[in-house]
Amino acid sequence: MTASPFxxxxxxxxxxxxxxxxxxxxxxxxxxxxxxxxGENGAGKSTLIKVLGGVYQPDAGEIRLDGRxxxxxxxxxxxxxxxxxxxxxxxxxxxxxxAQNIFLxxxxxxxxxxxxxxxxxxxxxxxxDLVGVEVDPxxxxxxxxxxxxxxxxxxRALSRDSKVIVMDEPTAALNGNEVRKLLxxxxxxAQQGRGIIFISHRLEEVFEVSQEITVLRDGRVVATxxxxxxxxxxxxxxxxxxxxxxxxxxxxxxxGKAILELRAFSSGRYFQGVNLCVREGEIVGLIGLEGQxxxxxxxxxxxxxxxxxxxxxxxxxxxxxxxxxxxxRSGLAFVPEERKSEGLCLVxxxxxxxxxxxxxxxxxxxxxxxxxxxxxxxxxxxxxxxxPPSLAQRTHNLSGGNQQKVVIAxxxxxxxxxxxxxEPTRGVDVGAKEEIYxxxxxxxxxxxxxxxxxxxxxEVMRLCDRVLVMFEGxxxxxxxxxxxxxxxxxxxxxxxxxxxxxxxxxxx
Amino acid sequence: MKAKRPAVRVHSRGxxxxxxxxxxxxxxxxxxxxxxxxxxxxxxxxxxQPVNLVNVLVQSVALxxxxxAQTFAILAGDVDLTVGGIISLATVAAAKxxxxxxxxxxxxxxxxxxxxxxxxxxxxxxxxxxKVESMIITLAINAALFGVALHFMPYPSGMVPYRFMTAxxxxxxxxxxxxxxxxxxxxxxxxxxxxxxFGVHLRAVGADPEVAFRAGIKVERVxxxxxxxxxxxxALAGLFLAARMGSGDATxxxxxxxxxxxATIAGGANFSSGVGNVTGTAAGAFLIVVLGNIFNQMGIxxxxxxxxxxxxxxxxxxxxxxxxxxxxxx
Ligand SMILES: Nc1ncnc2c1ncn2[C@@H]1O[C@H](COP(=O)(O)OP(=O)(O)OP(=O)(O)O)[C@@H](O)[C@H]1O
Ligand SMILES: [Mg+2]
Numbered sequence: 001m002t003a004s005p006f007x008x009x010x011x012x013x014x015x016x017x018x019x020x021x022x023x024x025x026x027x028x029x030x031x032x033x034x035x036x037x038x039g040e041n042g043a044g045k046s047t048l049i050k051v052l053g054g055v056y057q058p059d060a061g062e063i064r065l066d067g068r069x070x071x072x073x074x075x076x077x078x079x080x081x082x083x084x085x086x087x088x089x090x091x092x093x094x095x096x097x098x099a100q101n102i103f104l105x106x107x108x109x110x111x112x113x114x115x116x117x118x119x120x121x122x123x124x125x126x127x128x129d130l131v132g133v134e135v136d137p138x139x140x141x142x143x144x145x146x147x148x149x150x151x152x153x154x155x156r157a158l159s160r161d162s163k164v165i166v167m168d169e170p171t172a173a174l175n176g177n178e179v180r181k182l183l184x185x186x187x188x189x190a191q192q193g194r195g196i197i198f199i200s201h202r203l204e205e206v207f208e209v210s211q212e213i214t215v216l217r218d219g220r221v222v223a224t225x226x227x228x229x230x231x232x233x234x235x236x237x238x239x240x241x242x243x244x245x246x247x248x249x250x251x252x253x254x255x256g257k258a259i260l261e262l263r264a265f266s267s268g269r270y271f272q273g274v275n276l277c278v279r280e281g282e283i284v285g286l287i288g289l290e291g292q293x294x295x296x297x298x299x300x301x302x303x304x305x306x307x308x309x310x311x312x313x314x315x316x317x318x319x320x321x322x323x324x325x326x327x328x329r330s331g332l333a334f335v336p337e338e339r340k341s342e343g344l345c346l347v348x349x350x351x352x353x354x355x356x357x358x359x360x361x362x363x364x365x366x367x368x369x370x371x372x373x374x375x376x377x378x379x380x381x382x383x384x385x386x387x388p389p390s391l392a393q394r395t396h397n398l399s400g401g402n403q404q405k406v407v408i409a410x411x412x413x414x415x416x417x418x419x420x421x422x423e424p425t426r427g428v429d430v431g432a433k434e435e436i437y438x439x440x441x442x443x444x445x446x447x448x449x450x451x452x453x454x455x456x457x458x459e460v461m462r463l464c465d466r467v468l469v470m471f472e473g474x475x476x477x478x479x480x481x482x483x484x485x486x487x488x489x490x491x492x493x494x495x496x497x498x499x500x501x502x503x504x505x506x507x508x
Numbered sequence: 509m510k511a512k513r514p515a516v517r518v519h520s521r522g523x524x525x526x527x528x529x530x531x532x533x534x535x536x537x538x539x540x541x542x543x544x545x546x547x548x549x550x551x552x553x554x555x556x557q558p559v560n561l562v563n564v565l566v567q568s569v570a571l572x573x574x575x576x577a578q579t580f581a582i583l584a585g586d587v588d589l590t591v592g593g594i595i596s597l598a599t600v601a602a603a604k605x606x607x608x609x610x611x612x613x614x615x616x617x618x619x620x621x622x623x624x625x626x627x628x629x630x631x632x633x634x635x636x637x638x639k640v641e642s643m644i645i646t647l648a649i650n651a652a653l654f655g656v657a658l659h660f661m662p663y664p665s666g667m668v669p670y671r672f673m674t675a676x677x678x679x680x681x682x683x684x685x686x687x688x689x690x691x692x693x694x695x696x697x698x699x700x701x702x703x704x705x706f707g708v709h710l711r712a713v714g715a716d717p718e719v720a721f722r723a724g725i726k727v728e729r730v731x732x733x734x735x736x737x738x739x740x741x742x743a744l745a746g747l748f749l750a751a752r753m754g755s756g757d758a759t760x761x762x763x764x765x766x767x768x769x770x771a772t773i774a775g776g777a778n779f780s781s782g783v784g785n786v787t788g789t790a791a792g793a794f795l796i797v798v799l800g801n802i803f804n805q806m807g808i809x810x811x812x813x814x815x816x817x818x819x820x821x822x823x824x825x826x827x828x829x830x831x832x833x834x835x836x837x838x
Binding site: 053055074075076078079085087091092093094095096100104105106107109112113114115140 | 531699700703704705706708709711712715716718719720721722723724725726781782783
């Protein structure tokens with residue numbers, strides 16, 4: 001083992017108006033290894049790597065690279081020093097091609113100041129192959145799915161051939177298969193002698209891939225340990241001061257009458273002939289591999305995708321859903337997975353964002369009842385533990401996870417009949433996960449229903465009263481909530497749905 | 509088992525054409541220009557006479573140059589309303605300072621271009637470093653520039669040397685020099701904006717300055733360079749206008765700020781997406797002038813022409829937004 005790590009950050013302090021985001025943080029990363037950075041939402045993970053990437057200037061502290069103190073005053077400087085950062089937010093230009101985005105800021109040079117487009121395209125193709133995503137360098141980024149965009153970001157980080165590669169929640173938008181491929185890639189990169197800094201809320205991934213773990217809490221380092229000496233329970237306790245939970249969260253009332261019923265529900269090529277029903281007090285999970293139509297079912301119900309066939313009944317009454325407005329009116333609230341771009345007005349404060357969809361309820365002769373509004377919103381902010389718990393904070397300044405909570409709060413405020421929830425806890429920390437589960441249960445305990453799509457089987461198994469598996473646009477299997485096993489669910493997702501194979505599924 | 513197919517895709521010519529149709533935001537303006545020319549030729553036989561067509565082209569040059577100038581600013585995410593003021597000031601300076609010797613013509617022209625560039629640089633500095641809204645600050649600076657121009661030349665006067673006029677507005681091989689010059693400027697600007705690293709950075713800054721910054725682009729520098737190009741090209745437009753009018757006029761640039769914006773937006777460029785190109789702007793400028801020409805032939809008052817230009821801007825902005833939404837739907 002080398003004497004001193006390649007990258008060292010010492011005593012890093014960063015203050016924002018009213019918040020100390022980092023307080024004397026020490027962090028180091030060795031070449032040839034993966035160092036995970038974990039912590040609850042708002043702990044300061046992204047801030048730390050923004051300091052490393054030259055996006056923010058620290059108020060105090062120093063960064064050493066290979067023993068030399070360096071000043072990273074611009075992202076370009078970081079790149080030149082061999083540090084590539086994949087930020088938590090997507091940093092792509094939608095109207096540019098994939099190749100242009102990958103080489104943005106360091107385009108291959110041709111004659112007369114031009115971009116050597118052929119070389120950029122060839123290089124881009126190689127990098128895209130390396131990360132294993134099937135997109136063309138000449139495709140526009142706006143035409144890609146969220147997961148593909150994330151892969152393009154990863155390809156971009158590799159394009160500089162950096163010594164240190166930082167990934168801030170790169171797996172949040174990926175499905176199981178893609179995550180596995182990415183972790184494999186990370187291992188390879190480390191083997192090539194690079195240092196990887198990996199941030200994720202999914203602790204399984206963290207343990208699978210990293211050699212060292214640093215836990216941040218409230219802007220301070222709580223511990224840095226070799227991963228081999230940690231258990232998941234320990235890390236969760238360090239992060240939150242609470243125990244790691246795996247038990248089921250049952251509802252308090254037996255399923256009642258059907259609130260949402262779909263009959264032969266279809267949308268073009270996305271899914272066909274879907275029959276399902278959500279009853280009072282029920283959380284129904286809709287799962288499948290990426291692209292089997294489960295997300296589109298929710299999107300069609302929310303009015304974002306055209307419905308081409310079948311019937312939707314809410315409380316037994318047929319509904320016509322042609323636009324989001326219709327869905328809201330029918331009592332369906334949709335929380336999309338791309339919450340930041342689809343669900344927030346970033347320049348407005350927390351209060352306004354949460355209160356917006358339900359303005360009507362609290363108005364009196366054209367005026368908003370402010371006090372009532374503050375009361376409702378404050379309750380939600382406390383319930384979801386949004387940090388900092390200030391109603392006047394611009395949502396732009398919140399950490400990624402806390403932005404998600406704001407979007408969720410906004411739809412909970414609408415007290416919907418059926419909550420349509422896509423990836424309820426993606427990018428949300430362990431503590432807040434439990435809060436969100438509790439909130440979903442509150443919705444059902446009060447006689448509502450939840451229809452959720454999730455790629456996190458652990459969460460599906462803990463929460464759902466019934467699980468439907470989709471494959472190639474159709475529902476192929478249904479599991480009751482007391483018979484949920486990971487192996488069986490996975491087998492069904494892969495399209496192996498004959499009952500005989502269920503038992504055989506746990507044979508490797 | 510699904511074999512992993514290589515990510516190579518071969519693009520046939522037809523595919524490329526369809527891709528261009530779908531992606532180039534200037535396609536609608538090209539079509540509109542073609543339809544307008546066709547209709548005008550049908551209803552007004554005088555319109556399609558070569559003399560008139562060449563005339564319209566020459567008439568379009570000043571606005572075409574101003575539009576090219578504006579395109580740099582707009583693609584960089586700003587707008588530059590000083591284009592009009594710079595044009596006025598350039599005509600005044602040319603009429604006041606130029607003597608009838610080649611040296612003087614050359615020197616004064618160079619100084620005017622330099623002055624335009626410096627004014628643009630100052631705009632860019634204030635916008636990117638002091639971080640003020642470009643629309644507001646350039647509106648204010650533009651007013652100041654008009655004031656200066658009016659101070660030196662309260663009413664149109666002065667003389668641009670005759671030889672300068674003939675040199676600038678002459679012909680080579682039947683092609684009017686201004687049109688040739690405009691063409692060269694458009695091609696050069698197209699190359700800079702669409703093919704160079706600087707151009708890519710400029711459009712990235714316009715699309716999303718934060719993303720550009722994080723990609724290592726020096727956002728302030730790029731913005732200053734963009735505005736410098738705008739100022740320089742605006743001064744060039746002014747110089748050309750002085751040669752055409754034969755004198756200076758402090759109000760000559762009056763409508764160019766808004767018109768250059770109209771031409772650029774109608775040409776498909778967009779404030780915050782990084783798409784758009786100068787060929788679209790050229791078509792936009794040409795359309796504005798052609799329609800003015802047609803209206804003149806029909807005897808429609810300039811008041812209504814102003815009304816019409818406003819309507820065109822509204823339609824261009826709305827059309828761009830609708831097109832964008834339509835593309836996102838797919
Ligand atoms: N630009 C900013 N202005 C003001 N406060 C900020 C800004 N950026 C971050 N903060 C605050 O700093 C704290 C740390 O945020 P940071 O984004 O680093 O959290 P994080 O650990 O990445 O959380 P998450 O898991 O939710 O992404 C938060 O309280 C956040 O609100
Ligand atoms: Mg973060």
